[in-house]
Amino acid sequence: MVQIYAEAYLERLGFSYEQFAAAPIATLYAAGQPDAIDIMRSGYRPLLPKQVALRRALQAKWKEEGHPAEPQRRSRSVVHRPVGLVGPGQGDAG
Numbered sequence: 001m002v003q004i005y006a007e008a009y010l011e012r013l014g015f016s017y018e019q020f021a022a023a024p025i026a027t028l029y030a031a032g033q034p035d036a037i038d039i040m041r042s043g044y045r046p047l048l049p050k051q052v053a054l055r056r057a058l059q060a061k062w063k064e065e066g067h068p069a070e071p072q073r074r075s076r077s078v079v080h081r082p083v084g085l086v087g088p089g090q091g092d093a094g
Helices: 002-007 017-022 024-030 036-041 049-064
Strands: none
Touching: 002 017, 002 036, 017 024
């Protein structure tokens, strides 16, 4: 949990470790990092605080325009591999 807290920049986003430990998922959503765990499982780092601010601004604009601000997720277990990094026997290599 400490790794998620640190890599999702929760302290810089205004959340204490105690808040995160008490309600991890709720804290990630409140911090604007709802997909941080999925991103980390995919081998990447969660959004930087400036990227979180941009995401929030874009979502507010989309909502203002009448569009859904949150993407529809089919499954939390979906892992996307970057193009060109699929190993032999793991799918179409092209």
